[in-house]
Amino acid sequence: MSGDLPFRRHLRMTPLHSEVAAESRTNDWVERNGFTIAGHLDTPETEVFARYHRATLADISPRFRYRIAGREAMDCLNRLVTSDISTLEEGHFGPVAFCDENGQLVGEGELARIGATEYRLFTEEEVLSWLRRNSTGFQVHAEDVSAESAGIELAGPLAEAVLEEAGFDPVRLLQAGHAQTRDLMGMPVAVLRHVGDVFEFWPEEDDAVPLWRHLMQAGREAGLQAIGERTRNLVRIDRGCPRMGADYLGALSAVSGDHVRTPYEMPGETDVDFGKPVFNGRAALRRMAVQSAARRIVALAVDDARDLTFAIVCKGEHQVGVCTSIAFMPETGQYLAIATVEAAACASGGLTVETEIRRELAVWREKLPARIRPLPAKR
Amino acid sequence: MTGDRQAYDAIVIGGGHNGLVAAAYLGRAGKRVLVLEAGGIVGGGALAAELQHKYTLPAVSHLMDGLSDSVVKDLKLARHGFAYAASGLPTVALDPDGRHLVLTGKAKDDEAFLSARGQDGAKWTGFARKLENSAAWLSPLLNRPPLVAASSAARGKLMARAMFAEASGERAREAFLSLAAKSISDWVHEELEAPLLGGLVAFDATLGSTDAPYDAGTAFRLIYRHALKAKSGVAIPRGGMGALAETLVALIEGQRGEVWAEARASRILMDGATACGVVLDNGIEVSAPVVLSGAAPRETLLRLVGARYLEADLADRLSLGKAGGATAKINLALDGMPGFRGLTPEQVGGRIVIAPSLDEVEESALSARAGALPLDPVMEIVMPTCHDAELAPSGHHIMSILVHQVPYEVEGGWDARREEFVQRAIRTVCRYAPDATDYILAGEVLTPPDLETKYGIRGGDWHQGGLNPFDLLGLRPEPELAGYATPVSGLYLCGAGCHPGGGVTGLPGKFAAETVLEAESRGGRA
Numbered sequence: 001m002s003g004d005l006p007f008r009r010h011l012r013m014t015p016l017h018s019e020v021a022a023e024s025r026t027n028d029w030v031e032r033n034g035f036t037i038a039g040h041l042d043t044p045e046t047e048v049f050a051r052y053h054r055a056t057l058a059d060i061s062p063r064f065r066y067r068i069a070g071r072e073a074m075d076c077l078n079r080l081v082t083s084d085i086s087t088l089e090e091g092h093f094g095p096v097a098f099c100d101e102n103g104q105l106v107g108e109g110e111l112a113r114i115g116a117t118e119y120r121l122f123t124e125e126e127v128l129s130w131l132r133r134n135s136t137g138f139q140v141h142a143e144d145v146s147a148e149s150a151g152i153e154l155a156g157p158l159a160e161a162v163l164e165e166a167g168f169d170p171v172r173l174l175q176a177g178h179a180q181t182r183d184l185m186g187m188p189v190a191v192l193r194h195v196g197d198v199f200e201f202w203p204e205e206d207d208a209v210p211l212w213r214h215l216m217q218a219g220r221e222a223g224l225q226a227i228g229e230r231t232r233n234l235v236r237i238d239r240g241c242p243r244m245g246a247d248y249l250g251a252l253s254a255v256s257g258d259h260v261r262t263p264y265e266m267p268g269e270t271d272v273d274f275g276k277p278v279f280n281g282r283a284a285l286r287r288m289a290v291q292s293a294a295r296r297i298v299a300l301a302v303d304d305a306r307d308l309t310f311a312i313v314c315k316g317e318h319q320v321g322v323c324t325s326i327a328f329m330p331e332t333g334q335y336l337a338i339a340t341v342e343a344a345a346c347a348s349g350g351l352t353v354e355t356e357i358r359r360e361l362a363v364w365r366e367k368l369p370a371r372i373r374p375l376p377a378k379r
Numbered sequence: 380m381t382g383d384r385q386a387y388d389a390i391v392i393g394g395g396h397n398g399l400v401a402a403a404y405l406g407r408a409g410k411r412v413l414v415l416e417a418g419g420i421v422g423g424g425a426l427a428a429e430l431q432h433k434y435t436l437p438a439v440s441h442l443m444d445g446l447s448d449s450v451v452k453d454l455k456l457a458r459h460g461f462a463y464a465a466s467g468l469p470t471v472a473l474d475p476d477g478r479h480l481v482l483t484g485k486a487k488d489d490e491a492f493l494s495a496r497g498q499d500g501a502k503w504t505g506f507a508r509k510l511e512n513s514a515a516w517l518s519p520l521l522n523r524p525p526l527v528a529a530s531s532a533a534r535g536k537l538m539a540r541a542m543f544a545e546a547s548g549e550r551a552r553e554a555f556l557s558l559a560a561k562s563i564s565d566w567v568h569e570e571l572e573a574p575l576l577g578g579l580v581a582f583d584a585t586l587g588s589t590d591a592p593y594d595a596g597t598a599f600r601l602i603y604r605h606a607l608k609a610k611s612g613v614a615i616p617r618g619g620m621g622a623l624a625e626t627l628v629a630l631i632e633g634q635r636g637e638v639w640a641e642a643r644a645s646r647i648l649m650d651g652a653t654a655c656g657v658v659l660d661n662g663i664e665v666s667a668p669v670v671l672s673g674a675a676p677r678e679t680l681l682r683l684v685g686a687r688y689l690e691a692d693l694a695d696r697l698s699l700g701k702a703g704g705a706t707a708k709i710n711l712a713l714d715g716m717p718g719f720r721g722l723t724p725e726q727v728g729g730r731i732v733i734a735p736s737l738d739e740v741e742e743s744a745l746s747a748r749a750g751a752l753p754l755d756p757v758m759e760i761v762m763p764t765c766h767d768a769e770l771a772p773s774g775h776h777i778m779s780i781l782v783h784q785v786p787y788e789v790e791g792g793w794d795a796r797r798e799e800f801v802q803r804a805i806r807t808v809c810r811y812a813p814d815a816t817d818y819i820l821a822g823e824v825l826t827p828p829d830l831e832t833k834y835g836i837r838g839g840d841w842h843q844g845g846l847n848p849f850d851l852l853g854l855r856p857e858p859e860l861a862g863y864a865t866p867v868s869g870l871y872l873c874g875a876g877c878h879p880g881g882g883v884t885g886l887p888g889k890f891a892a893e894t895v896l897e898a899e900s901r902g903g904r905a
């Protein structure tokens with residue numbers, strides 16, 4: 001054969017692939033943004049236990065990173081996102097959401113201010129063309145710098161202990177919401193600390209393996225466990241964070257208007273700052289702000305530990321919603337889900353999910369009560 | 380005088396006829412208005428230029444067929460001295476073999492004339508009736524401001540309503556819908572045989588655009604032109620094409636307004652997201668709570684305001700729009716009347732079209748697209764001095780030639796090709812009026828880029844933007860700009876880029892001014 005067809009899909013390896021593969025006892029791989037990454041590396045119970053009681057390490061390289069820099073980077077970004085980022089200080093980061101002209105979400109992510117005129121945007125989905133279109137008329141340049149670095153997430157209650165053992169005290173002492181570049185073992189590494197003992201490391205591509213090994217080594221005592229995407233996904237569902245591409249679609253990629261969401265349909269509060277005179281979606285969001293959203297994305301729990309599947313959310317006889325992300329939580333023996341539910345049905349309880357339950361070869365249906373979970377504080 | 384801010388109730392950028400009409404409507408309502416025109420003469424595409432202080436040339440446009448009767452009436456233009464030197468002019472389609480066609484627009488006469496020459500008499504009547512019916516359906520939609528929807532969902536409903544609930548009836552609507560998406564060539568081939576009629580219709584359907592007769596949507600353009608026709612038909616204003624602008628300037632000045640020529644706006648002043656004035660390119664700042672712009676929407680919003688003040692989707696769509704002009708002008712001063720073979724003097728005073736067949740129009744369009752000069756240019760000729768002797772010294776004449784399908788960028792560059800272009804055009808004229816060259820005293824040629832630099836008509840585009848069914852009504856120039864107001868509070872658009880489009884109609888200016896006044900009476904900003 002003479003070369004690859006241009007439309008042939010290539011599954012790419014992250015810079016950490018060989019390290020992660022060495023930890024795998026399951027050979028369970030998933031695809032994320034074109035990369036092969038681990039699904040589970042160990043049993044779900046082991047991974048989840050480590051995540052909630054010890055510490056875990058994960059390869060998060062497939063996230064997109066964009067560098068947005070230039071004299072008018074702040075103005076450009078402030079027109080892009082719904083919140084006011086002019087108050088974001090250097091060395092800090094925060095969640096941002098951005099909409100199209102109809103007030104539908106185009107993307108979400110974290111925006112870190114690296115310098116006076118330089119920012120990094122972290123997103124789950126590709127948004128470069130949108131950033132470029134948003135650059136017109138501003139002295140700013142947006143580029144995809146995803147290939148320049150690899151991502152490592154250290155999380156869990158003992159994460160700080162691991163950092164201490166690793167000799168990374170300055171990182172340990174970082175406050176939540178801060179993003180800084182640190183010299184770790186002579187390597188420049190961008191570090192972000194989230195609420196809830198989650199640290200993100202973004203070393204340069206070649207430095208990723210030494211950093212991973214060093215952390216694995218340092219975490220031995222604390223029971224540091226390498227985990228895969230499925231456990232990270234469970235944590236996300238547990239926190240009630242919808243993910244674009246899974247729980248709703250980005251406005252630029254969705255074909256049906258039913259699959260896009262506005263900030264007002266999201267759980268928690270997306271910051272929409274009408275004090276800013278111009279930003280994408282402002283006029284449409286203004287109109288929406290005075291109405292109540294017809295549907296909402298919520299976090300559900302189904303208290304049942306049997307082997308079951310479900311998707312449809314009902315109230316009485318009627319379908320009122322759909323679960324878009326579902327995971328079993330071994331810690332509490334319940335199913336957790338992210339669902340889109342009619343707003344009117346959310347109010348007074350009485351929700352059920354239509355399940356299919358299996359026991360060996362037998363399968364039957366049951367409606368099980370589902371409750372809307374209050375959300376933990378936002379990142 | 381930098382920093383010297385003067386306060387007006389409204390500032391109008393662009394002294395094209397639409398800007399002036401808007402200013403006059405605002406002045407009529409008691410507003411103190413300032414009009415800023417970049418050029419040395421006001422009028423934009425509708426102005427007169429002096430040649431050798433003796434000839435008053437219709438510099439750009441040369442005929443008025445769509446000046447809205449309502450504008451004439453509302454502004455009492457007649458009382459202020461505006462009049463036609465001639466109206467209801469016939470259209471004369473020149474035939475290389477001398478079998479010219481003269482159409483008056485009166486169905487019976489035209490049918491009789493054509494039948495007598497064995498040229499599609501009855502067929503033409505059928506064609507003309509269909510055109511009439513479709514135009515009758517569209518006309519009311521063009522003669523009022525468009526319905527504007529706040530959201531894309533509401534837009535769909537509004538469009539459906541506009542399409543299907545019109546008072547003018549089902550038959551007309553069906554006629555319109557069956558034609559709207561067609562090419563003019565399809566329509567012509569279905570109904571007409573005489574090549575000369577096909578050429579004329581194809582010329583009219585594509586004039587002012589880069590479209591070719593085989594392009595879908597060109598049938599619609601013909602209907603559109605027809606739907607905007609004023610009662611007076613094809614007319615020539617007394618005193619030259621600048622007469623309308625001159626009347627309007629006098630009117631505005633009588634209302635305490637001011638019109639500044641050679642005053643180019645370089646930036647619209649912003650206070651947050653609100654327009655509050657204009658900075659001229661000489662640094663002078665003028666302020667007003669309302670700014671209207673008769674410049675093209677894209678120029679206004681991307682250059683004078685700046686993309687940063689718009690949502691990215693809109694900025695993006697505006698930046699994609701391409702100006703599509705393909706018209707050139709040749710204005711000649713003659714020291715006598717050339718002899719058009721086979722035409723009576725009265726016919727020479729009509730609208731003369733040289734477009735021998737649809738295929739020749741198509742060929743010109745395709746060569747223009749490829750950046751080549753047409754071998755046999757298609758054109759429209761007007762001799763305004765047949766009706767208004769004041770425009771030239773006694774016994775002298777002006778020949779205004781509008782050459783259609785001329786590339787904006789020509790192979791080899793305009794500097795090298797200009798002379799050749801003029802030669803070709805005049806050679807074509809001489810085929811019908813062999814002695815024309817004997818009379819030429821002087822002249823000027825305006826290529827599409829010349830029209831842009833000299834008269835601010837970007838890309839030589841008649842309509843300040845596209846003109847197909849999806850560039851009209853509540854979608855023109857973009858859905859969120861269709862109501863003349865813009866997302867920039869205090870800023871309105873009032874030029875041909877807005878509904879109902881180009882041509883000397885005055886309607887965009889009128890509707891824009893009415894929108895401003897309505898917003899004020901609703902308690903918005905003045």
Ligand SMILES: Cc1cc2nc3c(=O)[nH]c(=O)nc-3n(C[C@H](O)[C@H](O)[C@H](O)COP(=O)(O)OP(=O)(O)OC[C@H]3O[C@@H](n4cnc5c(N)ncnc54)[C@H](O)[C@@H]3O)c2cc1C
Binds near residue numbers: 416444842874
């Ligand atoms: C070659 C040619 C022939 C035509 N012939 C005919 C015809 O015979 N009959 C007909 O009905 N129509 C004709 N048209 C179309 C017609 O001329 C236009 O549609 C019409 O003039 C549009 O009027 P307007 O006022 O909207 O815009 P314009 O006439 O284009 O006026 C806009 C004005 O704004 C000014 N301006 C732009 N930017 C600035 C700035 N930054 N600051 C200050 N001023 C600014 C420009 O100088 C210009 O004067 C012709 C067009 C062309 C190009």
